[in-house]
Amino acid sequence: MNITTINGAMLRNMFLSGAALLEQNKAHIDALNVFPVPDGDTGTNMCMTMRGAIKELKTLPDDISVDQVMTVVASGSLRGARGNSGVILSQLFRGFAKRVKGNVELDASTFALALNDGTQAAYKAVMKPREGTILTVSRMMAEAAAPFANGKNPNVNELFDTILEAGETALALTPTLLPVLKEAGVVDSGGKGLLIIYRGFAAALSGEDLSEIEIAVEEPVETNEQADLESFTTDTIEFGYCTEFFIVRLVPGFSEKDLDVFREHLMRIGDSVVVASDADMVKVHVHSDCPGKILQMAMRYGELDRLKIENMREQNRQLLENRRRNEAEYAMIAVSTGEGVNAIFSDLSVNKIIQGGQTMNPSIDTIVNAIRLVNARNVFVLPNNSNIILAAEQAKELCDVNVIVLPTKTIPQGIAAAMTFNPDDGVEENKANMLEAIEQVISGAITYAVRDTQYNGTKINSGDIIGIMDGDIVVVNGEVDEAGLMLLRKMIAKRAQSDPVVTLFHGESVDKERAEALAEQVNEEFPDAEVLIQDGGQPLYYYYFSVE
Numbered sequence: 001m002n003i004t005t006i007n008g009a010m011l012r013n014m015f016l017s018g019a020a021l022l023e024q025n026k027a028h029i030d031a032l033n034v035f036p037v038p039d040g041d042t043g044t045n046m047c048m049t050m051r052g053a054i055k056e057l058k059t060l061p062d063d064i065s066v067d068q069v070m071t072v073v074a075s076g077s078l079r080g081a082r083g084n085s086g087v088i089l090s091q092l093f094r095g096f097a098k099r100v101k102g103n104v105e106l107d108a109s110t111f112a113l114a115l116n117d118g119t120q121a122a123y124k125a126v127m128k129p130r131e132g133t134i135l136t137v138s139r140m141m142a143e144a145a146a147p148f149a150n151g152k153n154p155n156v157n158e159l160f161d162t163i164l165e166a167g168e169t170a171l172a173l174t175p176t177l178l179p180v181l182k183e184a185g186v187v188d189s190g191g192k193g194l195l196i197i198y199r200g201f202a203a204a205l206s207g208e209d210l211s212e213i214e215i216a217v218e219e220p221v222e223t224n225e226q227a228d229l230e231s232f233t234t235d236t237i238e239f240g241y242c243t244e245f246f247i248v249r250l251v252p253g254f255s256e257k258d259l260d261v262f263r264e265h266l267m268r269i270g271d272s273v274v275v276a277s278d279a280d281m282v283k284v285h286v287h288s289d290c291p292g293k294i295l296q297m298a299m300r301y302g303e304l305d306r307l308k309i310e311n312m313r314e315q316n317r318q319l320l321e322n323r324r325r326n327e328a329e330y331a332m333i334a335v336s337t338g339e340g341v342n343a344i345f346s347d348l349s350v351n352k353i354i355q356g357g358q359t360m361n362p363s364i365d366t367i368v369n370a371i372r373l374v375n376a377r378n379v380f381v382l383p384n385n386s387n388i389i390l391a392a393e394q395a396k397e398l399c400d401v402n403v404i405v406l407p408t409k410t411i412p413q414g415i416a417a418a419m420t421f422n423p424d425d426g427v428e429e430n431k432a433n434m435l436e437a438i439e440q441v442i443s444g445a446i447t448y449a450v451r452d453t454q455y456n457g458t459k460i461n462s463g464d465i466i467g468i469m470d471g472d473i474v475v476v477n478g479e480v481d482e483a484g485l486m487l488l489r490k491m492i493a494k495r496a497q498s499d500p501v502v503t504l505f506h507g508e509s510v511d512k513e514r515a516e517a518l519a520e521q522v523n524e525e526f527p528d529a530e531v532l533i534q535d536g537g538q539p540l541y542y543y544y545f546s547v548e
Contacts (some may be wrong), residue, residue: 003156003205006106008064012057015073017210020199021049025215032189042189045083049090050197052080065104070097078278079246085190087274087285088122088134092184092194094278095121107158109339112145115163127263127273132178134190140170143199145293160202167195183532185366240285240313241268243294247282250302258301265297269488281305287312314408330423330430331376334414335362335384338538341411341505348418351376362388363441367395371403378402378427380434384414386471404431409471411538412546442491444469444545446484449476469494480542481518491547492529499528505536505544515543 006014022029022043029043044090053076060072077090095118100106106114118394119142123129144166147160174188175181181188196215203210226337259277266273282301291309298304331351336342337360342353351374356362369464371379380403383392387535388410396403404427410413420437423432449464455473460466466485467475474490477483484504492500502522512535519531538546 004154006066006205007113008066008069008104008157011066011069011106012060012064014201014204015050015057015069016054017204018197019047019054021200021203021210021213021215022050022193023047023195024210026193026198027195027217029189029193032186032192038239039387041083042083044194045159045278046085046089046190046193046197048082049077049080049086053077053093055080061156062494066106067097067103070100073097073520075208078281081276081285082244082270083276084126084285085193087276087283088125088190089194089197090283091125091276092118092138094102094276095119097442103105105232107151108148108156109151111156111159112142112148115142115145116149118142121406125274125276127267127275128271130178131187132174132181132269136174136177136193137167137170137188137194138378140173141167143420144454146488150160157205160198160205162401164195164198164202166505167191167198171195180188195293227506237313237316239272239289241289241291242272242285242287242310242312243291243308244283244285245295245298246305246306247284247298247302248280250280250282251300254301262301266294266386269293274320286339302405325379326375328374328376328379330380331374332380332418332421333367334418335388336414338508339538340484340535340537344536345418345532348415348422349421350382356385356388361391364391364394364398366469367392370400371399371401372394378403378404380417380421380430381405382408382414382417384408384411393445400426402472404432406434406438410437410441410445411536411544412503413438413441415546416548418443435515440548442470442494443548444487444491445541445548446543446545447486447541481514481521484545485521485525486546488545491545493528495547499530500526501530501532501546501548502526503532503534503546503548505534505538505546507536507538507541510542518543 021160026043027046030041030044032042034056051072056072059250060068070093074090074094077093080356081087081090096114098116099117100110103110119138122138123135126135129135139161145163146160171187171191174191178188199213200210203213259275259282263275266275266286269290270286272285272287274285275282285296286294295304326464332349333352333354334345334350335347335354335356337355345353352370354362354366354370367375367381381392381403383389383405389405389407392405396405406417408417416437417434420433445468447466449460449466451462453460458476460476465477465480465483466473467483469487475483475486477486489501493500504515504519506512512533518532522529522531538544
């Protein structure tokens with residue numbers, strides 16, 4: 001497909017499509033928010049902003065110009081703007097609208113120029129623009145589109161391929177530009193929302209069914225609000241009132257200079273300042289401790305309309321109180337890797353799974369956030385790796401709930417401990433039973449050597465298959481299943497009982513049929529053993545073994 005021009009009806013469909021895709025994904029965008037503040041639901045706020053434009057767009061006839069569409073979008077989005085993200089989005093559209101003023105149709109060159117103008121308008125609306133936000137995503141998309149501005153490439157579809165790729169790159173960069181995003185493990189929610197809108201634009205151009213579009217879901221996305229409630233307290237909220245309103249019926253002679261002066265005044269008494277204007281109104285968003293003073297200042301420039309003042313400290317108190325009211329007696333957290341192993345822990349009522357293990361040990365902060373997230377008075381932590389136990393112990397010291405770190409060094413030990421947990425028993429009884437279960441497990445693993453070495457007098461070459469039993473390399477072989485059988489023999493011998501329970505957790509590189517063949521060999525050699533097979537899906541390790 002080679003589209004060279006966009007008419008008014010097409011542009012309207014693009015906005016309808018972008019808004020619809022945003023609506024489909026607003027819950028995911030909301031989940032990316034870092035702080036629980038009144039204007040913190042970015043997905044919802046951006047949807048409300050788009051609705052303001054869409055409502056008016058739907059009333060327009062089919063024979064409309066690009067100029068008419070953008071005039072309605074700019075005005076409607078500003079009137080419906082909610083929160084920082086919504087106001088910034090409206091300014092992106094406002095700058096775009098100014099560039100296409102008088103245009104009946106839109107080509108790739110003008111579209112590229114309009115993207116740049118929209119970005120400049122949005123940056124200007126924010127008193128202290130921060131990189132790592134929706135602004136960065138918009139800027140990098142506009143920069144990528146710049147080569148189309150010379151008119152040498154008229155293909156609108158190629159333009160959208162270019163800006164969407166640039167948007168994905170920019171979004172991935174946001175955690176490196178904004179430390180709070182990196183700490184929370186998320187990308188910028190506003191940037192994500194903007195990219196989804198443009199993805200909807202592209203779908204309208206290509207005729208793609210919105211229901212078939214898959215939007216990447218970043219991990220972790222569910223931990224942010226709950227995990228940050230403990231640290232984002234009333235003491236850390238510098239300015240307590242989120243204040244939003246319109247200035248309408250502007251005084252005669254009102255100018256851009258007046259707007260700049262007003263912004264500067266707001267910055268002296270607050271933050272998160274966004275002041276955006278249209279031909280006949282100004283939209284104001286600010287966090288401060290003196291909303292009354294802000295309203296008095298605004299009244300110099302016109303009448304006030306649609307005032308909204310929310311106490312962010314009180315909302316934080318209510319969120320914390322709701323969290324305390326819903327606090328559970330017990331919770332379990334397990335460090336795990338592999339979809340199958342994750343599913344096993346979930347089936348055993350583990351409340352939170354931290355992705356990690358060998359070569360990817362989770363940080364202390366990650367464990368602390370998980371403890372806060374599960375919201376329980378007593379939290380059992382299963383590190384399932386000897387390198388993670390110390391981090392879990394340090395995380396325990398940073399939490400104000402009762403954290404019990406069980407010294408599980410392997411996945412099989414963690415599973416055995418989780419199976420033993422009984423919510424009807426007391427803390428100490430559960431701890432004792434889980435520790436006993438850990439002691440009853442012999443753990444094994446089959447993996448490969450990544451370098452030449454020597455261990456306990458045995459030479460090991462890079463690529464050799466090695467079998468590990470309770471932390472020691474006891475098998476070196478050239479073949480995976482042969483090494484597995486050798487290891488299981490040693491594990492069963494160590495257990496020294498007539499009817500052991502043997503569990504094979506096969507990794508992502510071993511299929512079920514191969515694991516079943518190994519299990520049959522074990523059954524033939526040890527007919528009294530009960531052999532179970534589980535799809536662990538773990539990387540790096542061909543098998544985890546458990547003998548009990």
